[in-house]
Amino acid sequence: MDFERLETVMRTLALEAGDVIMEIYNSDDFDVRAKSDDSPVTAADEAADALISAGLRAAFPDVLLVTEEQADSHSEQADAFLIVDPLDGTKEFIHRRGDFTVNIAYVKDGTPVRGVVYAPAKGRMFFTRAGGETVEEQGPFQKDTVGALTPISVSKPDNDALFIVASKSHRDQATEDYINKYSVRDSKSAGSSLKFCLVATGEADLYPRVGRTMEWDTAAGHAVLKGAGGDVVRFDDHTPLTYGKPIYENPFFIAYAPGVELKKA
Template identity: 75%
Template sequence: MNFETLVSVMRRLALEAGDKIMEIYEADDFEVKTKSDASPVTEADEAADALISAGLREAFPDVDLVTEEQAESHAGAGRTFLIVDPLDGTKEFIKRRGDFTVNIAYVENGVPLRGVVYAPAKGRMFYTTPTGTSVEETGPFSPDTPGETTPISVRSSDNSALLVVASKSHRDEATDEYIAKYKVEDMKSAGSSLKFCLVAAGEADLYPRLGRTMEWDTAAGHAVLLGAGGRVVRFDDLTPLVYGKDGHANPFFIAYAPDVELHDPD
C-alpha cells in the first residue's frame, strides 16, 4: 500500500463526505429510517457512504472494502481491508448534538495502521500521516490542500488524577462501576469515535467501552490513537484489540494512554 496516496485519498473523501453530511444536517428536516438491527439510518449516512465507497473503490480497486451501510461487504474480507463508518454517531446527528464523525481506516493483518476521523459539526479532524504518526488539522479545510497540522500524542498520565471519557449515548452502570476503580479528576462525555481522539490528543487518559461496538465504529479512532502512542486492549484479557473478526463485532475494550495503570476488570 502506498501510504502517501492512501492518506491523501482518505482525508479528501472524509472532507467531501463531511460537506454532504452538513448539507443535510443543516436542512429543516431529513429522513430517518430504521435498519434491520433496529438502529437508525439517515439520508446523510447513505449519501456519505455512496461518496466514500465510490472514491475508495476507484483509488484502491484491489483492496477489500467493508462499510457499515453495505451488508454485502461484511462477509469475506480478510485481515487486510479498508473499513468505513460514513456517519458514526447517527443518534447524535439526529438529535443535532454535533458529536458525529466520518471514519475511514486501513487495516493490515488485523491492525488499523492508518485512519481519519472528521467531526464536521465541530470542525475537528484527526488522522495518521503516511509515516504513521497522528496529527490534528485545523480548518478551514480544503479537500485538495491540507491545512496546518499539529502533531498529537497521549499525555503523561497522573494515576491519582485521571481524565476519563465515556460514551454520551451508551454509558451504563457497568461502565460506571469500572471507572470507579480509578482515581478520577474529571469525567467528560463524548459521542462517536471522538473519544479515541481525545485520548490521542492528550485531552483524556482513559476510555473504557463496556458495550456493543463494531469494527467500523472503532478502526479509524484506534489508528489515530496508536499513531499518538496510545493503546487499545480487550476488556476481558487486556490483549490488543484486532480486526477482521467474524461479523466485525468488537468485544468490550479499553483505550488508554500507556502511563495509566489498568485495573483488573473483574
C-alpha cells in the first residue's frame, strides 16, 4: 500500500462525503428508512457511501472494499482491506445532534493501521499520517490544501480520577455497572467514533463498549487511537481487538490510554 497516497485519498474523500452529508443535514427534511436489521438509513448514508466507494475503487482497485451500505461486501475476506462507514451515528444525524462521523480505514493482518474520522457538524478531523502517527487538522478544511496539523496523544491517566466517555445512544445499565468499577472524576456521552478520538486526544482515558458494533463502526477510530498511543482490547479477556472476523461483527471492547488499570467484566 502507498501510504502517502492513502492518506491523501482518505482525507479528501472524507471531506467530500462530509459536504454531501451536511447538505442533506441542513435541508428542511430528509427521509429515514429501516434496513433489514431495523437500523435506520438516510439519503446521506447512501450518497456518502456512493462517493467514497467510487473514490476508493478508482484509487485502489486491487484492494477489497468493505462498506456498511453494501451488504454483498460483508461476506468477502482478505488479509488487507479498506473498510468504510460513510455515516457513523445515523441516529445522531436523524436527531440533528451533530455527533456523527465519516469513517474510512485500512486494515492489514487484522489491525487497523491507517484511518480518518471526520465529524463535519463538529468541525473536527482526525487522521493517521503516512508514517502511522495521528494528527488533528484545524479547520476550515479545504480539499486541496491541508490545514494546520496538531499531533495528538493519549493521556497519562490517574486511576484515582479517570475521565470516561461512553455511547450517547447506547448507554445502558451494563455500561454504567462497568464504569462504576473505576474511580471516575468525570464522564461524558458522545456519539459515533468520536469516542475513540476523545481518548486519542487525551480528553478521555477510557471508552468501554458493552453492546453490538460492527468493524466499520470502529476501524477508523481504532486506527486514530493507535496512532495516538492508545489501544483497543476485547471486553472479556483484554486481548487485542482484531479485524476481518466473520460478517465483520465485533465483540464488546474497551478503548483506553495505556496506564489505565483495566477491570474485569
